[in-house]
Amino acid sequence: MKHIAIGILGAAALGFVASAASAGTLDTVKQKGFLQCGVSTGLAGFSAPDDKGDWKGIDADFCRAVAAAVFGDASKVKFTPLSAKERFTALQSGEVDILSRNTTWTSNRDSALGLDFVGITYYDGQGFMINAKKLPGVNSALQLSGAAVCVQSGTTTELNLADYFKKNKMEYNPVVFEKLEEVNAAYDAGRCDAYTTDQSGLYGIRLTLSSPADHVVLPEIISKEPLGPAVRQGDDQWAHIARWTYFALLNAEEAGITQANVEEMKTSTDPNIQRLLGTEPDGKYGADLGLSNDWVVNIVKAVGNYGEMFERNVGSGSPLKIARGINALWTKGGLQYGPPVR
Amino acid sequence: MASQEILRGEPSRGSFINDPRIRSLFFQTLVVILLFSSIWWIVHNVIENLQRLHIASGFGFLKSRAGFDISDTPIAYTSDSTYFRALVVGLLNTIIIAAAGIVLATVVGFLIGIGRLSQNWLIRKICTVYVEIFRNIPPLLVIFFWYSGVLAVLPPPRESIHLPLGSFLNQRGFYLPRAVWGDGSWLIGVALLLAIAMAWFVAQRARQRQRATGQQFPVFWTSVALIVGLPVLAFLLSGMPLTFDFPKQSTFNLTGGFWIKPEFLSLLLALSFYTAAFIAEIVRAGIRGVSKGQTEAAAALGLRSGPILRLVVIPQAMRIVIPPLTSQYLNLTKNSSLAIAIGYPDLTATAGTVLNQTGQAVEGVFIMMIAYLVLSLVTSFVMNIVNARMALVER
Numbered sequence: 001m002k003h004i005a006i007g008i009l010g011a012a013a014l015g016f017v018a019s020a021a022s023a024g025t026l027d028t029v030k031q032k033g034f035l036q037c038g039v040s041t042g043l044a045g046f047s048a049p050d051d052k053g054d055w056k057g058i059d060a061d062f063c064r065a066v067a068a069a070v071f072g073d074a075s076k077v078k079f080t081p082l083s084a085k086e087r088f089t090a091l092q093s094g095e096v097d098i099l100s101r102n103t104t105w106t107s108n109r110d111s112a113l114g115l116d117f118v119g120i121t122y123y124d125g126q127g128f129m130i131n132a133k134k135l136p137g138v139n140s141a142l143q144l145s146g147a148a149v150c151v152q153s154g155t156t157t158e159l160n161l162a163d164y165f166k167k168n169k170m171e172y173n174p175v176v177f178e179k180l181e182e183v184n185a186a187y188d189a190g191r192c193d194a195y196t197t198d199q200s201g202l203y204g205i206r207l208t209l210s211s212p213a214d215h216v217v218l219p220e221i222i223s224k225e226p227l228g229p230a231v232r233q234g235d236d237q238w239a240h241i242a243r244w245t246y247f248a249l250l251n252a253e254e255a256g257i258t259q260a261n262v263e264e265m266k267t268s269t270d271p272n273i274q275r276l277l278g279t280e281p282d283g284k285y286g287a288d289l290g291l292s293n294d295w296v297v298n299i300v301k302a303v304g305n306y307g308e309m310f311e312r313n314v315g316s317g318s319p320l321k322i323a324r325g326i327n328a329l330w331t332k333g334g335l336q337y338g339p340p341v342r
Numbered sequence: 343m344a345s346q347e348i349l350r351g352e353p354s355r356g357s358f359i360n361d362p363r364i365r366s367l368f369f370q371t372l373v374v375i376l377l378f379s380s381i382w383w384i385v386h387n388v389i390e391n392l393q394r395l396h397i398a399s400g401f402g403f404l405k406s407r408a409g410f411d412i413s414d415t416p417i418a419y420t421s422d423s424t425y426f427r428a429l430v431v432g433l434l435n436t437i438i439i440a441a442a443g444i445v446l447a448t449v450v451g452f453l454i455g456i457g458r459l460s461q462n463w464l465i466r467k468i469c470t471v472y473v474e475i476f477r478n479i480p481p482l483l484v485i486f487f488w489y490s491g492v493l494a495v496l497p498p499p500r501e502s503i504h505l506p507l508g509s510f511l512n513q514r515g516f517y518l519p520r521a522v523w524g525d526g527s528w529l530i531g532v533a534l535l536l537a538i539a540m541a542w543f544v545a546q547r548a549r550q551r552q553r554a555t556g557q558q559f560p561v562f563w564t565s566v567a568l569i570v571g572l573p574v575l576a577f578l579l580s581g582m583p584l585t586f587d588f589p590k591q592s593t594f595n596l597t598g599g600f601w602i603k604p605e606f607l608s609l610l611l612a613l614s615f616y617t618a619a620f621i622a623e624i625v626r627a628g629i630r631g632v633s634k635g636q637t638e639a640a641a642a643l644g645l646r647s648g649p650i651l652r653l654v655v656i657p658q659a660m661r662i663v664i665p666p667l668t669s670q671y672l673n674l675t676k677n678s679s680l681a682i683a684i685g686y687p688d689l690t691a692t693a694g695t696v697l698n699q700t701g702q703a704v705e706g707v708f709i710m711m712i713a714y715l716v717l718s719l720v721t722s723f724v725m726n727i728v729n730a731r732m733a734l735v736e737r
């Protein structure tokens with residue numbers, strides 16, 4: 001009986017240690033010396049490991065940008081691949097410091113889930129992909145009545161799919177998996193007629209199929225999918241750092257600061273650029289955020305500006321070749337708009 | 343030793359620190375206090391942390407609209423149904439796979455187990471190989487083997503394999519004609535029930551007669567004749583009110599008929615073949631556990647090998663078999679949660695989706711745990727009743 005008592009005492013003591021008071025995320029991150037970043041289990045263009053095991057993509061680069069802002073060193077990131085189902089719990093429990101995992105910003109996630117979305121790094125919408133070789137004559141999602149549709153569970157995609165077929169009075173047979181690789185494998189094996197997820201994702205997934213040329217993405221976009229990084233609710237300082245890292249990327253593009261010219265730009269006399277790069281005399285915009293004054297220099301040196309990040313990962317510099325579209329800067333007719341650093 | 347002294351009611355001697363009753367009481371109280379305070383602490387900790395992290399809590403979400411669809415729905419369910427109904431659908435799917443798996447595993451397990459004791463060398467060796475293969479591979483791999491290795495490589499819907507009796511097999515599943523019962527088919531059901539009742543009655547009378555006179559009556563064949571004959575007669579009398587809905591090719595897939603999806607099929611085959619390996623060993627142990635003297639004594643009384651097996655060996659073997667069999671049934675039920683790997687919407691998968699859509703992980707996991715606990719307790723309750731009936735009745 002004594003052993004049991006000791007066991008219970010031990011378990012209780014362990015529990016107390018586990019619930020030790022949580023300091024601010026910035027301090028915790030600085031203390032451990034790296035940023036723990038939650039990414040997808042492998043979505044080309046957003047977060048996927050390359051042949052050397054390095055994580056590539058917009059979402060992975062965003063974490064590098066935050067690490068560069070905090071440490072001045074973009075390599076101080078550790079990536080945690082998370083399934084759609086695991087992602088929120090991982091962030092809530094503190095397993096990751098930031099969730100940068102092609103996650104749709106919704107009111108429910110912002111409120112009831114204890115998350116805080118910091119911005120929209122990619123404006124997306126849900127679409128459908130089919131195997132045109134096996135299904136000749138299908139060129140609209142409205143012809144999919146009766147189809148088996150592959151979808152990942154626990155996503156907004158799953159809900160939009162149900163709504164879309166209900167609204168259009170069509171029947172379908174959902175084939176639902178928890179992990180992206182399982183959905184990909186099932187679709188590639190022909191278990192379903194159509195694959196639905198965010199359109200950017202469809203282009204990425206198409207590349208990984210056994211014969212990409214056979215598959216087409218249907219024109220319909222059935223939802224708004226604003227994808228962006230999220231942090232835990234209730235830590236304003238950390239949310240500000242993540243949010244302004246995103247804005248800094250946009251402002252750098254707008255000001256024409258690139259990975260290549262950032263050192264020259266430091267000597268610029270344009271007050272706007274001076275404020276951004278921390279070269280304005282007595283300016284302390286970085287310090288106010290809890291960072292160094294040359295935080296934007298560090299970010300741009302590490303990953304470039306938003307435009308460079310986009311083109312490298314999903315745009316013309318990548319196999320995906322997705323056009324900027326609504327993800328262009330506001331000055332070029334897009335929706336990406338960064339509030340000023342001042 | 344302490345309890346023995348208490349039982350004997352001997353007065354304690356020496357200092358009260360050494361009094362076994364007081365010591366025992368002290369430690370028991372201590373454990374109870376520690377147990378309850380740690381439970382209280384865990385609950386308190388969870389509630390406090392959920393509030394600190396601004397995460398919604400409580401079970402109110404169960405009444406909200408689910409918004410997602412489920413592929414296998416034994417009861418009416420649409421995306422407009424509630425989360426609660428989604429969970430019920432998941433639970434029913436778990437019960438269906440567990441029940442079907444238990445039946446199939448038992449049948450296969452008994453056949454293999456008896457086969458391992460066969461006089462025939464080949465049958466014996468085949469059964470041994472079966473047991474050694476399936477017992478030593480993790481069930482998840484067996485599931486993947488069926489799903490990705492066998493069913494996924496079948497031809498696509500437009501090149502379905504045509505099987506006899508209007509059934510089809512393709513990578514989307516197995517399609518059977520579905521029986522559609524017309525007017526007057528209730529008569530067949532009534533006839534079936536009547537036949538079962540009559541067969542039971544005949545069996546009772548036959549037993550009484552055998553006890554009284556020693557004369558035997560062919561109960562088995564009479565029952566078969568009744569149970570098959572009466573419904574067939576009723577079917578003919580009511581004007582054959584049966585048509586079949588055959589699966590037909592449509593745009594994307596076969597429609598109509600009765601459709602068994604590959605997720606269900608591979609999970610069922612994997613779980614039952616895996617568990618059957620263990621059941622086979624249990625059955626073999628049970629039969630081996632009946633002393634050889636029993637068989638020899640029965641033979642000496644002039645019984646032939648059939649009745650020896652049926653009347654002497656099996657009743658005694660069942661006593662050894664049933665308790666470990668219960669454990670295997672429970673294992674199968676719990677292993678059915680591996681369904682999530684291939685997307686069969688069982689309780690774990692559905693509750694997981696609910697958990698993710700609502701973000702209420704603590705409540706979601708709690709519901710899952712309670713559901714599996716209740717399911718397992720019911721299974722063991724039923725098996726305990728069976729066990730009690732099989733137990734040796736000492737006269």
